[in-house]
Amino acid sequence: MSKANLFYAQSGGVTAVINASACGVIETARKHKDKIGKVYAGLNGIVGALNEDLIDTNKESAKVVAALRSTPAGAFGSCRYKLKSYAENKREYERLMDVFVAHNIRYFLYNGGGDSQDTANKISQLSLEKGYPITCIGIPKTVDNDLPITDNCPGFGSVAKYVAVSIREAGLDVASMCSSSTKVFVMEVMGRHAGWIAGAAGLATEQEGDAPHIILFPEIAFNKEKFLRKVKTCVVKYGYCAIVVSEGAQNKDGSFLADAGGKDAFGHVQLGGVAPFVATMIKQELGYKYHWAVADYLQRSARHIASATDVEQAYAVGEAAVEFALAGKNAVMPVIIRGKGKKYRWRIGEARLADVANVEKMMPRNYISRDGFHITDAARDYFSPLIQGEDYPDYKNGLPQYARLKKQLEKKKLKKWIPS
Amino acid sequence: MSKANLFYAQSGGVTAVINASACGVIETARKHKDKIGKVYAGLNGIVGALNEDLIDTNKESAKVVAALRSTPAGAFGSCRYKLKSYAENKREYERLMDVFVAHNIRYFLYNGGGDSQDTANKISQLSLEKGYPITCIGIPKTVDNDLPITDNCPGFGSVAKYVAVSIREAGLDVASMCSSSTKVFVMEVMGRHAGWIAGAAGLATEQEGDAPHIILFPEIAFNKEKFLRKVKTCVVKYGYCAIVVSEGAQNKDGSFLADAGGKDAFGHVQLGGVAPFVATMIKQELGYKYHWAVADYLQRSARHIASATDVEQAYAVGEAAVEFALAGKNAVMPVIIRGKGKKYRWRIGEARLADVANVEKMMPRNYISRDGFHITDAARDYFSPLIQGEDYPDYKNGLPQYARLKKQLEKKKLKKWIPS
Numbered sequence: 001m002s003k004a005n006l007f008y009a010q011s012g013g014v015t016a017v018i019n020a021s022a023c024g025v026i027e028t029a030r031k032h033k034d035k036i037g038k039v040y041a042g043l044n045g046i047v048g049a050l051n052e053d054l055i056d057t058n059k060e061s062a063k064v065v066a067a068l069r070s071t072p073a074g075a076f077g078s079c080r081y082k083l084k085s086y087a088e089n090k091r092e093y094e095r096l097m098d099v100f101v102a103h104n105i106r107y108f109l110y111n112g113g114g115d116s117q118d119t120a121n122k123i124s125q126l127s128l129e130k131g132y133p134i135t136c137i138g139i140p141k142t143v144d145n146d147l148p149i150t151d152n153c154p155g156f157g158s159v160a161k162y163v164a165v166s167i168r169e170a171g172l173d174v175a176s177m178c179s180s181s182t183k184v185f186v187m188e189v190m191g192r193h194a195g196w197i198a199g200a201a202g203l204a205t206e207q208e209g210d211a212p213h214i215i216l217f218p219e220i221a222f223n224k225e226k227f228l229r230k231v232k233t234c235v236v237k238y239g240y241c242a243i244v245v246s247e248g249a250q251n252k253d254g255s256f257l258a259d260a261g262g263k264d265a266f267g268h269v270q271l272g273g274v275a276p277f278v279a280t281m282i283k284q285e286l287g288y289k290y291h292w293a294v295a296d297y298l299q300r301s302a303r304h305i306a307s308a309t310d311v312e313q314a315y316a317v318g319e320a321a322v323e324f325a326l327a328g329k330n331a332v333m334p335v336i337i338r339g340k341g342k343k344y345r346w347r348i349g350e351a352r353l354a355d356v357a358n359v360e361k362m363m364p365r366n367y368i369s370r371d372g373f374h375i376t377d378a379a380r381d382y383f384s385p386l387i388q389g390e391d392y393p394d395y396k397n398g399l400p401q402y403a404r405l406k407k408q409l410e411k412k413k414l415k416k417w418i419p420s
Numbered sequence: 421m422s423k424a425n426l427f428y429a430q431s432g433g434v435t436a437v438i439n440a441s442a443c444g445v446i447e448t449a450r451k452h453k454d455k456i457g458k459v460y461a462g463l464n465g466i467v468g469a470l471n472e473d474l475i476d477t478n479k480e481s482a483k484v485v486a487a488l489r490s491t492p493a494g495a496f497g498s499c500r501y502k503l504k505s506y507a508e509n510k511r512e513y514e515r516l517m518d519v520f521v522a523h524n525i526r527y528f529l530y531n532g533g534g535d536s537q538d539t540a541n542k543i544s545q546l547s548l549e550k551g552y553p554i555t556c557i558g559i560p561k562t563v564d565n566d567l568p569i570t571d572n573c574p575g576f577g578s579v580a581k582y583v584a585v586s587i588r589e590a591g592l593d594v595a596s597m598c599s600s601s602t603k604v605f606v607m608e609v610m611g612r613h614a615g616w617i618a619g620a621a622g623l624a625t626e627q628e629g630d631a632p633h634i635i636l637f638p639e640i641a642f643n644k645e646k647f648l649r650k651v652k653t654c655v656v657k658y659g660y661c662a663i664v665v666s667e668g669a670q671n672k673d674g675s676f677l678a679d680a681g682g683k684d685a686f687g688h689v690q691l692g693g694v695a696p697f698v699a700t701m702i703k704q705e706l707g708y709k710y711h712w713a714v715a716d717y718l719q720r721s722a723r724h725i726a727s728a729t730d731v732e733q734a735y736a737v738g739e740a741a742v743e744f745a746l747a748g749k750n751a752v753m754p755v756i757i758r759g760k761g762k763k764y765r766w767r768i769g770e771a772r773l774a775d776v777a778n779v780e781k782m783m784p785r786n787y788i789s790r791d792g793f794h795i796t797d798a799a800r801d802y803f804s805p806l807i808q809g810e811d812y813p814d815y816k817n818g819l820p821q822y823a824r825l826k827k828q829l830e831k832k833k834l835k836k837w838i839p840s
Contacts, residue, residue, distance in 0.1 A: 010596070013597070014593055014596045014597065016589075044599040044600065045600075047599065047600065071592070072589050072592055072593065073589070073592035073593040073595065073596040074596035074597070075596075077595075077596055077597075077599060078596045078597055079597070079599055079600040079601070080597070080600050080601045081600055161818055161819075164818075164819055165724050165819060165820060166718050166722075168819060168820065168822070169436075169492050169493070169717075169718065169721035169722055169723060169724065169820075170716075170717040170718050170721050172491070172492055172493035172721060172822060173434055173492065173493040173717045173720065173721040174717065175493065175497075176430070176434045176493040176494035176495075176497055176498045177433070177434065177494070177497075177498055177499070177500070179464040179467065179497060179499055180464065180465075180467065180499040180500050180501055181499070181500045185717060187718075203817075203818070203819065204819065206819075207824075273696075276693075291716050291717055292714070292716060293714055293715060293716035293717060293718050294712070294713055294714045295713060295715070295718065296590075296711050296712060296713035297589075297590040297593045297594065297605060297711055297713060298586050298589065298590050298607075298713050298715065298718075300593065301589035301590050301592060301593040302586075302589055303589060304585050304589065304725055305724055305725070307818065384817055384818065387817075387818035387819070388817065388818045389818065390812070390815055392810070392812070395810055397623075397804055397807075397808065398581055398584075398623070398727065398804065398807035398808045398809065399581075399584055399585060399588060399623065399624065399626075399807070400585060400588065400589075402588070402592060404627075
């Protein structure tokens with residue numbers, strides 16, 4: 001194959017390390033200038049391809065590209081945009097092909113979760129049918145850690161580290177004050193479908209009595225009586241109770257905890273999330289003074305406390321994606337394979353996009369303790385290596401310095417895209 | 421004066437660096453074993469003195485004491501407990517004197533905010549009247565940065581750094597996604613009476629368009645129309661709007677913003693804080709998709725991202741307090757004095773407790789921009805040096821290792837204290 005261009009796009013919710021994958025892609029592509037011409041990045045993800053908004057990353061200096069490794073969020077812009085099936089929206093796929101052909105793009109690298117891998121797979125198939133074969137490689141990314149086959153997902157280790165560090169620190173705060181002030185602290189973390197992030201917070205408990213004392217998982221139906229009993233036991237025993245609650249925590253009937261109490265008499269949605277809901281429930285039933293925190297985007301953008309392991313793996317999957325493409329592989333995604341043995345080792349493997357697309361990996365039940373309120377040793381063995389190591393960004397004037405890109409767009413060659 | 425014991429207590433809301441002050445006190449006292457016998461720390465602050473719960477810090481190893489420098493929250497326990505005036509509660513003061521006499525305590529070091537300095541001052545006076553003179557030295561501490569005379573308060577620089585880093589990171593997250601998802605992000609920060617913390621978040625804005633775009637200060641009466649207009653302008657201009665709101669943000673009539681809309685038709689207090697209140701107001705009026713975060717205790721316990729300047733100053737005021745006591749000073753507090761000139765320099769000075777007690781330092785109006793939504797260059801000049809430098813704790817297994825104390829109590833000599 002003659003020299004062709006590469007298109008890279010970021011998709012879905014961003015992470016603290018998705019730009020490390022971008023860095024891996026661009027730096028590796030630059031080492032292969034004989035085979036890869038320009039590396040384009042989609043402005044705001046795949047929507048950038050539809051709009052023919054192609055950022056010419058060759059215009060970014062080596063220094064700026066290197067800085068992507070320690071810059072959180074999606075430097076080229078991401079989007080929440082799922083392509084429909086080819087049957088349902090043929091026009092979009094045709095447009096993508098038109099843009100790829102117009103700009104001599106033969107490599108498509110898609111950095112996202114399950115939906116994105118599905119899209120990449122479809123484009124691969126379509127390109128073959130159209131007689132303009134495009135090498136499609138997925139790059140795993142999601143704080144939700146729910147992609148199959150890969151041992152873990154880049155992005156997860158850093159949010160895991162953030163939540164474990166945060167509940168340890170806030171727990172010490174509450175412990176200091178509990179004799180005369182706040183006795184209950186509730187921290188809400190992400191994870192609408194699975195308790196991976198909530199579970200990782202459990203790493204902060206190293207000795208009996210350490211925060212968090214209780215974790216509420218989406219996997220375990222909320223039992224109010226049992227929960228309140230446990231809260232009371234903790235306060236009596238340790239003087240306070242630090243709780244981590246997943247935003248996906250559910251009632252027995254599958255409804256979200258916060259939704260259940262989240263409407264007033266007029267059906268207006270109340271303001272808070274599940275953390276204030278749980279905190280006020282405790283106040284009402286047990287009378288304890290409480291505080292709560294909702295970390296929200298802070299947790300997934302916290303590059304300042306990223307896991308070094310996560311950063312390395314994010315870079316490695318970006319690098320591997322380019323190498324896979326150059327090796328003639330297609331419709332695959334680099335995955336992280338954990339070695340056997342006590343010492344943590346990992347290497348890059350590969351999975352077929354068809355096997356990855358639209359499959360959600362749930363947290364095993366044996367990661368949750370029998371009483372449903374904490375994690376097991378099996379969970380610790382899994383989580384702990386993923387948060388190892390610190391990879392601090394550079395600071396200037398007391399603040400982390402994150403890459404500022406030119407984001408210069410390639411000249412358009414096609415007509416303006418009008419969405420259906 | 422013959423060799424006497426020292427009593428140290430932590431008071432009020434804790435910070436990321438109050439233990440660095442404790443470290444300064446203990447390490448400095450240990451250098452003067454000829455003059456200072458035991459260093460006692462009150463278990464849970466001044467309440468520990470009333471209960472005769474005196475932690476014998478001599479039982480803590482040099483290594484553990486050194487680790488206090490990088491341990492957040494109050495390692496000996498703090499409390500929300502303000503002694504009443506002597507006239508109102510003579511019994512409590514008598515009890516304190518009894519405990520001090522019983523344990524040969526001649527030095528009283530009180531680490532807290534304005535209330536605590538008032539207490540220390542009263543005890544100093546009383547001890548003279550009783551003919552058992554106790555050297556009383558205050559040690560400044562408060563994330564609120566509202567003590568007078570001192571240029572800044574230990575504890576503030578680290579929370580300032582945390583909020584500036586956090587809004588920078590979350591801002592990048594929103595910027596990545598705004599083309600197709602969240603357009604407005606609201607982060608709530610502490611500061612019920614003054615906008616010091618909210619203002620410090622403004623440091624994250626280094627270039628036009630950087631987050632935060634809007635800061636809501638307690639000092640500026642909330643103007644809904646003007647605010648919504650500004651939000652809309654930001655979304656049109658930058659694609660998104662990142663907002664920092666102080667928990668103390670107020671309406672024109674002085675009521676808190678969240679309180680105003682924080683009750684349902686039955687008068688029940690709603691769940692959320694001011695961040696969800698502001699976010700839903702924007703959704704209702706402008707229709708933008710939003711996210712919000714409430715950092716709560718996470719911000720004041722975030723030792724992992726502490727300001728090195730703050731840590732140094734916290735240690736220095738602890739060290740100075742012991743040196744003041746040994747130099748025969750009394751009823752004073754070490755303060756931080758900022759040098760003149762462009763390059764930031766600071767040194768330790770002293771203030772009389774009588775001048776510090778119960779005086780709140782408000783943020784100057786000229787720190788807030790004319791439109792009321794951001795900070796000025798004067799504010800930057802003030803804030804910026806306080807967040808300089810990183811002082812990372814040690815990590816093990818991916819998590820910061822914080823001091824674990826024995827907290828061994830001295831044998832009691834008095835009858836049990838029964839509070840009034």
